[in-house]
Amino acid sequence: MGGILSGLPPETLSVVYLVSGVLFILGLRKLTHPRTAERGNVISAAGMALAVGVTVLWFEILSPFVLAAALLVGGAVGTWLALSVETTDMPQLVGAFNGFGGGASALVAGAELVDQVGTVGPSELSATVSGAAAVTGLIGAVTFCGSLVAAGKLHGIYEDPIHYPAQNGVKVGVAGVAVLVGIVLVTQSSLGVVSMGPLVEPYWALLAVASILGVLFVIPIGGADMPVVIALLNAFSGLAAAATGFVLNNSVLIIAGTLVGASGFILTTIMCDSMNRSLTDVLFRAYGGPGAGGDGADDVYEGNVVSTSPEEVAMLLETARRVVIVPGYGMAVGQAQHAVAELAQLLDEDGVEVVFGIHPVAGRMPGHMNVLLAEANVPYEQMRELSDINPAFSRTDLVLVTGANDVVNPTAYSGEPSPIAGMPVLNVWEAETVVVNKRSLSPGYAGIPNPLFAMDNALMLFGDAREEIQALVNEYKGSR
Template structure:
């Protein structure tokens, strides 16, 4: 069997592992195994790539130095990745995902740029003649140039869009408010036209590498201007979309360097990201076209906090809330981003165990965009070994809230905000929410009345059937569990 056949077999094995990993990661019980399979597939693909002909030729010409550089790069990259994985808290996972999406886009852009420089500066004389006439020749230079240009554009948009998303998720001061310049759509249109012109120029004159880097610069600006107008309420959708972009950039880079496994892996990520984006858009009542062009999730509501909360907030202590829970036969726990911040998932499991010992039925209501990324709450609760069958999706659990004795909202805000149903001017208008306000009693565990990511007040906190428990999420749940066990 030839060397290339072995490489192709390794790529096929890696591709199969990627597909199996995707399948396993659809369930919480098999997700860890899926991660291991995906990592194994990537290791096989990287190892096989080291035996590709260009690498072997480079080793023959330059000795072991290229291999040393690959090793150094691998150690540095692996070290940074390991530190990020270990040091980054669970609350920072959305930010980490945004960064990793951006790094993927940047890597694809740099690979395509390097390959373009290599091809145009090391081409044979016959190739140079073909390149000069590539505007009339479809093979091979124009196809290569098209793939290169698309990689540079998508990668640049992904990288800078991801950095903006990271800044928004970190709630950095300069990025808290959405960019609402009245000419932003015209700016985006002009940038889009410029990118199309530059793609054509790169295809016509691939030897002018400056055109490629100019395309990258324009794409970088476009990535920023597309992401800046998007408000906090739509950030889970943006994360999905940028994840898809990173996959598409990788797939395009695979065409650039003629690497089949990169095309397959990138296509899997790109397709799954687009599917997840569509699901998130449906969950938030947003259109995909609207998200692509930005400007969603921004507020035009004029309702103030005072008009919603003044004289209507009923604060309760741990003893009073424990008495309410003692008489409850059915309790629904609604986790939100505040639960992640407080790292209260294990405390929540202890509270649920205490309630179940008293004969209370306990379930968990999961909104598809609760937290800062898709599946954020599922990951947190799975970490605490909470049985997956007790997690119920929004459409499944909403009809049961009128028969629920107590709904405990822990750190959730926008996903339980009734203003989504009643205020057409608020940034979450029309977004499907968890109907916790229809429960007989609602207990909201929250540090303060500070708004959620959408930046608007929540009428639920002032409802007649709501009791506010102002405390750190983890401490509040632990105190409540202790009070129940003493009762």
């Protein structure tokens, strides 16, 4: 069905899609640095708006009224989410967005499959289309259901990993069934089945099996691995979109999906390297969860933990010349980023060198801490990655750890069997003094005690992150 722009030369649509693709690439390039990330987001959004707008006007698939209403509702929901969702809830929102992308790709591919079978008939249906539809359905359904489970875990609905007998074998078996159903779909297409039903029904069966696989795929994975899972599901959503592009013969979907998929896999690799774990370990040897493990904590902590107060920490800051602040998920939960930023600004005004040491997997999604600190207007120059900050801890007077646990746990280097064995961590214990702000001595998502809390140069500032850091800010102000 022709749209408003369908009277233009056919090459026009290809040129517009090419421009959109270039904007996606430029936007992604800008997203690689915090200073230009906001501009990159705008450029990418402009490319998507151009692609969607031209597609709507070129192909009048539905009435203009229905399309306008859909865009209006979708835009309103997106605006509402952007304005109302707290930054601390961004991980689960990102997880849900990944799922919606995968689910939309699966439904669009299915609708196109039904349309083409009804239009040209099974005998004329290209094996490329049916094959791409099978790939889209498999990846899209896994992404949709897996992302919903991940979002639920991130939101605290059920944080503990759920294990079941022979779980790895079950996952492999269900994946094998999904692949077989996909092969049936492609085989029936190539044989030219006369009835629409037998050809299209395997697609919906594929979605059902893949949806089960998505749930089984994520429920055993603990919170410590959530950054990796989010990055991987993001890659899956991109691959589903790219496969849908082959179903629709739409170049801009192929470009956008490939970019998302490639960047997601690169980010997944970075996350795995930061944890010194392979992707296979993350998917098939999951560990951790609130309340998991923790055996031997009394032996580590008993009689060795020294608590402190905001007044004492303020006195230590008065004599410090170099301070490193290490944020963690506890800072996000307590929404303490603004108090932390205010403290850093006060120290900077007094001539103290202040930087933030950020572990790649701190928080619940890649870049979680960077987003929170940027929201509090912390200069990008003060944010340092693990490889940059670790050599400087030995020259640091005071390290303030707020809400972090596993990423500052020296057990990673002990050589003993441990969920975090070999994982690169922030060597905060090398500083002259370490102040750790936590609600309690409870373990992190790896479920093991942290010997840092009992070290001679460590002090524990117990309490809610925002309340304690704000009290520290007030005490430091009063001593200036």
